[in-house]
Amino acid sequence: MLALVAVLALPGFSLFAHGSPGMLVTHLLLEMFSVVVSVLVVVIAWHAFSREDRRIASTLIYAFTVVAGVDIIHALSYEGMPALGSPSSTGKAIFFWFMGRGFELLAVWLVALQVRLPGQRWHWQLAGGLTIVALFAIGTWRLDWFPQTFVPGQGVTPFKAYIEWVLCAGNLLAAGYFWHMAQREGGGPRHYYFAAACFVMGLGELTFTSYVDTSDFLVIFGHVFKVVSYALIYAATFRLGMREPYELLQRSEQELRSKQSELDAVLRQVPAGVARLDREGRYRYVNQQMAQMLGLPVEQVVGRSFEEVVAPERRAEVSYRWARAITGQMTSYEGQMRTEQGKALYSSVSIAPEHGPDGQIIGAMAVAIDTTDLQQLQRQLMDSMHEVADLKTALDAHAIVAITDARGVITSVNDRFCQISQYGREELIGQTHRLINSGHHPASFFHELWRTISGGKVWSGEVCNRAKDGSLYWVQTTIVPYMGENGRPQRYVAIRADITERKRVELQVEQMAYQDALTGLPNRRLLMDRLQQGLVASARSGQFGALLFMDLDHFKDINDTLGHEQGDELLKLVAQRLREGVRQSDTVARLGGDEFVVLLSDLGTGEVEATTQAGLLGEEMLRILSQPYPLARAEVNSTPSIGVVMYQGQGQRAEELLKQADIALYQAKDAGRATLCFFDPAIQSAFQKRMAMEADLRLALTQGQFQIFYQPIMNGQRQTVAVEALLRWRHPLRGMVSPGDFIPLAEKTGLIVPIGQWVIEQACAQLASWRGDPQHRAWQIAVNVSARQFRQPDFVPQVIAAMDRCQILPGQLELEVTESSLQDNLQDTVQKMKLLRNRGVRFAIDDFGTGYSSLSYLKELPIHVLKIDRSFVSHVDTSDDDVAIAKTILSLAAHLGLDVVAEGVETESQFVTLNAYGCHLFQGYLLGWPVPVDELCRQSVLQATVP
Numbered sequence: 001m002l003a004l005v006a007v008l009a010l011p012g013f014s015l016f017a018h019g020s021p022g023m024l025v026t027h028l029l030l031e032m033f034s035v036v037v038s039v040l041v042v043v044i045a046w047h048a049f050s051r052e053d054r055r056i057a058s059t060l061i062y063a064f065t066v067v068a069g070v071d072i073i074h075a076l077s078y079e080g081m082p083a084l085g086s087p088s089s090t091g092k093a094i095f096f097w098f099m100g101r102g103f104e105l106l107a108v109w110l111v112a113l114q115v116r117l118p119g120q121r122w123h124w125q126l127a128g129g130l131t132i133v134a135l136f137a138i139g140t141w142r143l144d145w146f147p148q149t150f151v152p153g154q155g156v157t158p159f160k161a162y163i164e165w166v167l168c169a170g171n172l173l174a175a176g177y178f179w180h181m182a183q184r185e186g187g188g189p190r191h192y193y194f195a196a197a198c199f200v201m202g203l204g205e206l207t208f209t210s211y212v213d214t215s216d217f218l219v220i221f222g223h224v225f226k227v228v229s230y231a232l233i234y235a236a237t238f239r240l241g242m243r244e245p246y247e248l249l250q251r252s253e254q255e256l257r258s259k260q261s262e263l264d265a266v267l268r269q270v271p272a273g274v275a276r277l278d279r280e281g282r283y284r285y286v287n288q289q290m291a292q293m294l295g296l297p298v299e300q301v302v303g304r305s306f307e308e309v310v311a312p313e314r315r316a317e318v319s320y321r322w323a324r325a326i327t328g329q330m331t332s333y334e335g336q337m338r339t340e341q342g343k344a345l346y347s348s349v350s351i352a353p354e355h356g357p358d359g360q361i362i363g364a365m366a367v368a369i370d371t372t373d374l375q376q377l378q379r380q381l382m383d384s385m386h387e388v389a390d391l392k393t394a395l396d397a398h399a400i401v402a403i404t405d406a407r408g409v410i411t412s413v414n415d416r417f418c419q420i421s422q423y424g425r426e427e428l429i430g431q432t433h434r435l436i437n438s439g440h441h442p443a444s445f446f447h448e449l450w451r452t453i454s455g456g457k458v459w460s461g462e463v464c465n466r467a468k469d470g471s472l473y474w475v476q477t478t479i480v481p482y483m484g485e486n487g488r489p490q491r492y493v494a495i496r497a498d499i500t501e502r503k504r505v506e507l508q509v510e511q512m513a514y515q516d517a518l519t520g521l522p523n524r525r526l527l528m529d530r531l532q533q534g535l536v537a538s539a540r541s542g543q544f545g546a547l548l549f550m551d552l553d554h555f556k557d558i559n560d561t562l563g564h565e566q567g568d569e570l571l572k573l574v575a576q577r578l579r580e581g582v583r584q585s586d587t588v589a590r591l592g593g594d595e596f597v598v599l600l601s602d603l604g605t606g607e608v609e610a611t612t613q614a615g616l617l618g619e620e621m622l623r624i625l626s627q628p629y630p631l632a633r634a635e636v637n638s639t640p641s642i643g644v645v646m647y648q649g650q651g652q653r654a655e656e657l658l659k660q661a662d663i664a665l666y667q668a669k670d671a672g673r674a675t676l677c678f679f680d681p682a683i684q685s686a687f688q689k690r691m692a693m694e695a696d697l698r699l700a701l702t703q704g705q706f707q708i709f710y711q712p713i714m715n716g717q718r719q720t721v722a723v724e725a726l727l728r729w730r731h732p733l734r735g736m737v738s739p740g741d742f743i744p745l746a747e748k749t750g751l752i753v754p755i756g757q758w759v760i761e762q763a764c765a766q767l768a769s770w771r772g773d774p775q776h777r778a779w780q781i782a783v784n785v786s787a788r789q790f791r792q793p794d795f796v797p798q799v800i801a802a803m804d805r806c807q808i809l810p811g812q813l814e815l816e817v818t819e820s821s822l823q824d825n826l827q828d829t830v831q832k833m834k835l836l837r838n839r840g841v842r843f844a845i846d847d848f849g850t851g852y853s854s855l856s857y858l859k860e861l862p863i864h865v866l867k868i869d870r871s872f873v874s875h876v877d878t879s880d881d882d883v884a885i886a887k888t889i890l891s892l893a894a895h896l897g898l899d900v901v902a903e904g905v906e907t908e909s910q911f912v913t914l915n916a917y918g919c920h921l922f923q924g925y926l927l928g929w930p931v932p933v934d935e936l937c938r939q940s941v942l943q944a945t946v947p
Helices: 004-009 021-047 051-076 092-114 122-142 158-183 189-206 217-267 288-294 310-326 371-396 415-421 445-452 500-514 522-541 555-562 563-579 608-625 654-670 681-700 737-751 752-772 795-806 817-821 828-836 856-861 882-897 908-917 933-945
Strands: 274-276 283-286 330-336 344-354 360-368 400-405 410-413 459-466 470-485 489-498 545-552 587-592 595-600 640-648 676-678 705-714 720-731 735-737 780-784 813-818 842-848 865-866 899-903 921-923
Touching: 004 608, 021 051, 021 122, 021 217, 021 545, 051 092, 051 122, 092 158, 092 189, 158 189, 217 415, 274 288, 283 288, 288 360, 310 330, 310 344, 310 360, 330 752, 330 933, 371 415, 415 899, 470 500, 470 654, 500 522, 522 545, 522 587, 522 640, 522 654, 545 555, 545 608, 545 654, 555 563, 555 795, 563 587, 563 595, 563 608, 563 908, 595 608, 608 640, 608 676, 608 735, 654 676, 676 865, 705 752, 705 780, 705 933, 720 737, 720 921, 735 737, 737 752, 752 780, 752 813, 780 842, 795 828, 813 817, 813 921, 817 828, 817 842, 817 856, 828 842, 865 882, 882 899, 908 921
Parallel strands: 640 676, 720 780, 780 813, 813 842, 842 865, 865 899, 899 921
Antiparallel strands: 274 283, 274 360, 330 344, 344 360, 400 410, 400 489, 459 470, 470 489, 545 595, 545 640, 587 595, 705 720, 705 921, 720 735
16 A cells, blocks of 8 residues: 555656557566466366355356456557557557456455356356457447547546546455455455455556556556456455365364264264164174174174174074165164073164165164163053052042142042032033132131142141032042142142041031030030130220020929920020020020020120120010910910129139129029029129038038027927927037028028938937937927928938837827928829828928918818918017918818917017917927027926926
């Protein structure tokens, strides 16, 4: 570039004289070099291009054929050369120069753009020749068609200079494009050669833009640039057509040898035997594994026929397979052989025909794989499959199996699943288990299930499902996730067992354990559990709750009169009304008998509000339970008594609350029944004292704390004729306990029965001790008998047994009973009294006149004595009404032949008045206090000595 700039800067001068032979020879030699290069380019393009570069061969053949031809004509048309068709001239030479440089520029651009000319190479060779002829004709005879390019004495014309600049620009652009292609991936040295050639050619064109004479040194200098450019084009063409293919061949051979080495290494390491056989059956190649299978070293196998190498027992099979391969058929077979130790070896062999380059079969390829381990695995797999099949058969017979995908969509079910769900297999597959969801379990149950199995863990539990017909069934379920390569479940296998019958039995057991068998209500056990839960919930929320304890008034009378079956029916109706009358959140329970409990919750956070709410609900229950009950045999009216206790938090135990409600219930009973009472702490204190007394009372009899006191019964002359045995309790800590406190307690607890029998036995023993005493042996002893004791089935035999032991005489023992005790089961009462009367027992009606007296039953009873109650005696001397009652009783007794005893005589006026009315027997503090037997005997002695 610098040289060109320097040359262009020099003033013009001539190297040769105008038209001198030296100039013509030099020009001709330079042009002939270019022609030779062009011809070589054509020859190389015709013969030596690789397959991938053939797309530019036609371009080079055509363009450089034209370039070679027009360059020869250009050299021969130079001024001073012999005429060729027309006289030689500078304009004619310039025309062919332009054609040569133009086709050369066209060629490099077509090569740069990878333009592929259609047709065969000879077509373009011929086209190049015809183009030369056409250009020769135009340049020789029609040069006047073109503008003048050179003026003698003036030099090149602007037209000529313009064309040279265009050729220069075209070559320089082509140089830049080739350089860019060389820099890109896949470029090569030839692109650099083309880039350099175009660059030199472009620079050389500049020397032809300003010369004045054809002998100017710039002309020679420009031709030198052309020669250099053509030399570079030749180098690029040679590189393209000869050197690169040769280098590619070398690389290919090297790669082939490398791949052959790699193939040999692979074949040595591959776990299979490989062999090549020719058409005569000789081994051309075997790898180490094949040699080991054949039992020989590699060098002893190659070159030998397979018939010499293969074991005799396999020779026929191999020969048949090899023959099929030679005929073009691929074949495979399984072989077996035994080692010298007798071990069985298995192999899988494939033999395929090997084709030569011409497609002809030149031999066979054999590949043998040792399948001994595979055969063993297959046998184990078959055994496992049989085992799995047996297990599946057993599983299908006894288990419910379903398989789902990762989303829970059912993909497979067994017959047991279809049978228990009542859905067909086609109805189940593609659905989720929502199809059989019973709604029994909350959503959280299934959220926890999915959280477990989606985490790759096994889930087990009991699930309630719904069959197609709407029936429910229970299954014990185990869901196993099968994990994929990504560590997430790909599918789930659910194995279930039908536990419907077990759940039914469990439900029955639970009902028996937690529910009342008659009414279906929660029993005491379940009530206490819910009460405890209610206390916890109340502590958390601050809400008040209430416990309502109730029973039916006079339920025993209904049971006794209508029978237990009707009584049970009544209890069922009561339970039904209670269930219907409470809120959804409340609990109704039956403790037993006619006792019911209602547990109310969430009554409010204020005590007044909550108590009012509980009272209103209790009153409503009182109202609905007091309505008539239509039973099968009669319509019954029954009322409840209700005790209520409030609670808040966990300040009290559940058992304590139930006791307090029971106390409130007894308070309601004492208030007249058919009412509702709230628990009073004062009543609880009394109740606790009562309970403590009851505990002591149970020990009193066995520990000898009871004592008999006797109160005298006197006649009108104030002589003792009988005594009443009165029970006293001397407690070691309490001291003397009032009979008014412990006798009612003994009645309620049933302790009155053994205590009463003890009193009778003590009375009989005392009568026996007096038998030898002239002063006391005529006395009678009266003993009070409770209604409960009298109703005992063994009451009569026990009394008779006591009398027999003590040899009691007739008329000595008198039993006092109340009117109320006589009214229960009158027939049984009369029968018992008659049996005892026949043994000499006397009967007295105690507190006569205070009960519902009936002359009809009084007439039937085998009684001997009427005792006027102290309530009529206390005012008999001042009250006309009491006088009338006393006279009536005395008159009635006289007509019935009965004795009369006036109780509670405490004043002389009372004694005188009653004596005047005809009463002959008296008892009271006026005549004597109840005292122990020793004191009684001392008093009687003193009484006998008084005149």
